[in-house]
Amino acid sequence: MNEVKLRVPATIANIVCGFDVLGFAVSAPYDEITLKLSEKPGIRIHHTDNFELPEDPALNVAGVSLQALLNEVSSTIGFDVGIHKNIKPGSGLGSSAASAMGAVAAANMVLGNPFTKSQLLYFAMQGEKVAGGVAHLDNVAPCLLGGVSIIQSLQPPDAVSIPVPELHVSIIHPQIEVKTSDSRKIIRKEVPLKSAITQWSNVASLVAGFCTGNYTLIGKSLHDVIFEPSRSILIPGFEEVKARCLAAGALGGGIAGSGPSMFMFSREKETAERVVREMTTVYQSLGVDYKTYVTTLKQTPLI
Amino acid sequence: MNEVKLRVPATIANIVCGFDVLGFAVSAPYDEITLKLSEKPGIRIHHTDNFELPEDPALNVAGVSLQALLNEVSSTIGFDVGIHKNIKPGSGLGSSAASAMGAVAAANMVLGNPFTKSQLLYFAMQGEKVAGGVAHLDNVAPCLLGGVSIIQSLQPPDAVSIPVPELHVSIIHPQIEVKTSDSRKIIRKEVPLKSAITQWSNVASLVAGFCTGNYTLIGKSLHDVIFEPSRSILIPGFEEVKARCLAAGALGGGIAGSGPSMFMFSREKETAERVVREMTTVYQSLGVDYKTYVTTLKQTPLI
Numbered sequence: 001m002n003e004v005k006l007r008v009p010a011t012i013a014n015i016v017c018g019f020d021v022l023g024f025a026v027s028a029p030y031d032e033i034t035l036k037l038s039e040k041p042g043i044r045i046h047h048t049d050n051f052e053l054p055e056d057p058a059l060n061v062a063g064v065s066l067q068a069l070l071n072e073v074s075s076t077i078g079f080d081v082g083i084h085k086n087i088k089p090g091s092g093l094g095s096s097a098a099s100a101m102g103a104v105a106a107a108n109m110v111l112g113n114p115f116t117k118s119q120l121l122y123f124a125m126q127g128e129k130v131a132g133g134v135a136h137l138d139n140v141a142p143c144l145l146g147g148v149s150i151i152q153s154l155q156p157p158d159a160v161s162i163p164v165p166e167l168h169v170s171i172i173h174p175q176i177e178v179k180t181s182d183s184r185k186i187i188r189k190e191v192p193l194k195s196a197i198t199q200w201s202n203v204a205s206l207v208a209g210f211c212t213g214n215y216t217l218i219g220k221s222l223h224d225v226i227f228e229p230s231r232s233i234l235i236p237g238f239e240e241v242k243a244r245c246l247a248a249g250a251l252g253g254g255i256a257g258s259g260p261s262m263f264m265f266s267r268e269k270e271t272a273e274r275v276v277r278e279m280t281t282v283y284q285s286l287g288v289d290y291k292t293y294v295t296t297l298k299q300t301p302l303i
Numbered sequence: 304m305n306e307v308k309l310r311v312p313a314t315i316a317n318i319v320c321g322f323d324v325l326g327f328a329v330s331a332p333y334d335e336i337t338l339k340l341s342e343k344p345g346i347r348i349h350h351t352d353n354f355e356l357p358e359d360p361a362l363n364v365a366g367v368s369l370q371a372l373l374n375e376v377s378s379t380i381g382f383d384v385g386i387h388k389n390i391k392p393g394s395g396l397g398s399s400a401a402s403a404m405g406a407v408a409a410a411n412m413v414l415g416n417p418f419t420k421s422q423l424l425y426f427a428m429q430g431e432k433v434a435g436g437v438a439h440l441d442n443v444a445p446c447l448l449g450g451v452s453i454i455q456s457l458q459p460p461d462a463v464s465i466p467v468p469e470l471h472v473s474i475i476h477p478q479i480e481v482k483t484s485d486s487r488k489i490i491r492k493e494v495p496l497k498s499a500i501t502q503w504s505n506v507a508s509l510v511a512g513f514c515t516g517n518y519t520l521i522g523k524s525l526h527d528v529i530f531e532p533s534r535s536i537l538i539p540g541f542e543e544v545k546a547r548c549l550a551a552g553a554l555g556g557g558i559a560g561s562g563p564s565m566f567m568f569s570r571e572k573e574t575a576e577r578v579v580r581e582m583t584t585v586y587q588s589l590g591v592d593y594k595t596y597v598t599t600l601k602q603t604p605l606i
Contacts, residue, residue: 021504150507152523160520162511190493200503201324204453207507208465211514217463220455 008102011094013138023138035106062103065127097139100127121157165213168272222252311405314397316441326441338409365406368430400442403430424460468516471575486561525555
């Protein structure tokens with residue numbers, strides 16, 4: 001195989017109570033990445049989208065990730081990469097993770113799959129660092145593994161994918177900017193023990209809900225007592241959106257990654273559609289532009 | 304049914320990384336509680352063990368729990384309670400929880416099961432308060448529900464039991480005293496965010512390991528970066544016991560509740576027996592008296 005084309009999913013980190021530890025992939029939106037193995041050394045990137053991302057491999061998330069991979073390959077080869085992004089950078093939907101992981105996964109395929117999961121995560125993390133300033137796995141891991149991922153270690157990179165029942169996902173992306181780095185700044189370096197205990201109770205229950213397909217338990221556990229109270233201030237209409245979505249039958253949800261997108265889980269597609277209508281109602285009244293998705297939790301791995 | 308006799312299991316709170324949130328029941332040791340419904344109002348308690356616990360119902364854990372239950376019963380009835388404890392008070396093996404939950408569960412049975420799970424947990428918590436000064440559920444919940452429990456809320460009391468694969472448990476109870484209240488004193492009121500994140504990663508992975516029967520994942524997740532480093536100081540030989548047990552094939556383990564008992568999970572009975580021999584070797588060399596158990600994680604509920 002000399003050329004690979006991949007649909008690379010958007011991902012949502014944290015899943016409300018699992019800050020830096022949980023993440024999941026969705027069926028839409030997704031980026032399209034085409035990668036061709038070349039005898040000409042170096043990395044050449046061409047974007048066909050309109051997001052005006054740098055095509056210089058040293059400044060491009062996919063480029064930096066591929067370079068980390070190339071550093072581990074002895075022969076002098078190169079890659080020609082075509083990227084068509086649908087996941088808007090800065091949306092909180094794992095746009096940089098899709099570029100990083102998609103490019104790395106495609107490169108691994110054209111090379112005959114020489115790398116381990118941990119190595120692939122490591123390469124993609126290098127791209128994430130360029131994008132967000134912080135190496136994290138809670139987008140790249142679910143992007144690669146599908147479903148819901150638990151991050152177990154950053155050094156060495158390690159994550160596990162767990163069984164999940166069918167879940168419908170409503171997403172609204174208000175067209176405002178919340179930088180991950182800004183959103184991280186308002187996080188305290190110490191947390192009250194009492195809140196930490198509540199958080200790990202919710203994480204434990206959420207994981208048990210996923211693994212046993214218990215929708216009630218999933219819904220009961222989707223609470224974040226540590227980060228959401230401060231982070232949600234950056235997202236207009238957050239409380240109203242959340243209240244309306246829950247009233248419309250959503251199981252629960254919250255900020256996607258560090259925002260500004262919000263997501264909600266629902267058991268039925270019809271509920272997810274009703275939920276997204278509630279989301280839009282709020283943003284229409286606020287006069288803020290938005291983009292919405294009604295999709296599903298993507299169960300399958302990227303490669 | 305006028306009289307009920309129950310075998311009430313020992314329980315181990317925290318399960319290393321799930322402080323105040325996780326707990327499990329074991330098949331041994333267990334207390335034996337006999338409870339008889341009486342037309343004579345009041346609670347009469349008789350202990351047939353040698354632990355010199357107060358028989359005055361207002362001072363006895365089972366008595367206080369039963370009084371909380373009686374307060375919700377309109378008719379004037381009473382209970383005659385016989386308790387034979389095998390779970391030594393102060394062992395870290397849920398001795399007070401067994402008295403509290405056992406008495407409450409037996410009373411519920413003789414009354415025709417009028418109370419909900421949440422109410423039963425609430426009554427037993429009142430006894431736990433008398434014993435430990437703090438109302439907690441991480442022993443009474445697994446005592447009632449069997450298996451591994453996740454505590455979801457104290458007010459109102461709520462807990463869920465999750466699926467668990469067959470697990471063998473090695474326990475050593477060094478005959479020294481570590482008061483729960485002392486062990487709680489050395490806990491800081493704030494935890495570093497970084498440690499909290501590691502902890503909820505481990506909790507998430509441990510629960511996923513239990514629910515999916517993944518022994519490797521269970522073993523990988525049994526780490527406590529917050530409490531064990533300070534609490535283990537109160538337990539002589541802790542580090543050596545742990546290292547030897549892991550080398551002998553244990554999946555992992557740590558302090559039982561607030562100690563001084565230690566426990567280790569193993570996949571096979573033979574491993575659990577080898578592990579307990581390692582435990583005793585250390586305590587023999589330290590010249591500290593001990594009691595050991597090789598048992599299993601108890602899967603079945605109390606009633």
